[in-house]
Amino acid sequence: MLEALRGFVFDLDGCVWQGERLNPGAAETLAALHRAGRGVAYLTNNSRARGAEVSAKLRRLGVTPSEPALTPLEIVGDVVAERYGPSRVLVIGAPELAAVVEGAGHTLVDVKAWRNATVVAVGNDFDLTYERLAAAARAAAAGAPVVTPNLDPRLPLEDGDFLPGCGAIVEAVCVAAGVRPVVVGKPEPPLFRIALARLGLRPHEAAMVGDSVTSDVAGGHAVGMRTVLYAPDGAPPDAADVVVRSFAELARLAGVAP
Template structure:
């Protein structure tokens, strides 16, 4: 199944890396795939990092060949513009998220001026305060559409630990406002399609590899890619993905490079 795949799109958090360290065997197997001429892209729902920043981290971790790294920040400004026109946006999230929204041609609204917002964008926010949460919820309740890079509940870090993800904050805002968010990243299709375009491949020629059934496998399947679930812990139900691997070594074997 994978031996015929010309390209692979890898999820990052909880798959290629855990926080600041590569998963066991990931460096060796990715390098072997690259040397075998397979095309590789990286796709993350990270709501705080740009593509170039992700690429720099991959290089720092020893994956010098990494070229295509895609995050929701690359498209969130244009998604808001396409759906809602040029907007006055209240952003709850990292400075990088604010910069990405501004780069899409939108005006940024201060937290204190939340009543003038026409769109609310919420991502992971390490400086979250009750005031910011209240402003976002009130603006969304008043009718400003709620847009988010992702609804991932957790951000996996080293040692099997996690931080609350963008989805946890979005859930608080959406619950208080009584609205549903527009999701820009996985499992929605724009990032998957952009990755395939960068690789120059049709969906059936590429496999999506990730640790999340809801985001990586469901999203990859929806655009017609092969899907591989990376499940180093307890294996999930059979048939959850086209292939379930417990290690990168297993993935290499299945792909014909191990």
């Protein structure tokens, strides 16, 4: 089935890499797919970096992306504008998140002025404080919708280690406020559709490859893509259209093994 596909969209954290280390065989398989003329795109739920920064990391680790990786930061400001118009946004997250929100024409609201916020944007925040958490929860409880790049519980690192993900912080805000967030990234459809458009492919002509059933497999399936679960420790065979334990196995199934 994978042999007939014209393109592959890869998740990054936990799939192509763990932290600063490429997973075994990733560079070889990605290069082989590219050489074979198959479309290759990258789609990550990263809430702290734009596509160019993520693409630079790919190159640093030895993978040459044919086009910039996609992250929710590419569209989060536009999603807020489409849904709520020009907004006063309280941002809890990385400076990159605040920059893209402001770049889309919204006004940033200081933590102490949370009452003025009409929207709360929450990303992974390595400088999270109780004051920021309280401001976001209060603004959300007062009626400002919560918008987030993703609900991923963990950011996987090397050797099975992890950092709490964007989802861990969003859930803290939403539990306290008694609301649910609007999710911009995977598993929602927009970024999958942009990736397919960049590859010039229809959904059934491409596979989404990732390590998350709830984000990569569910999201890819929902837009009509084929799905591949990357599971080095194994997974039930019905967890996705195809389950692979390694990039070598993926290359074999895709017909590009050396």
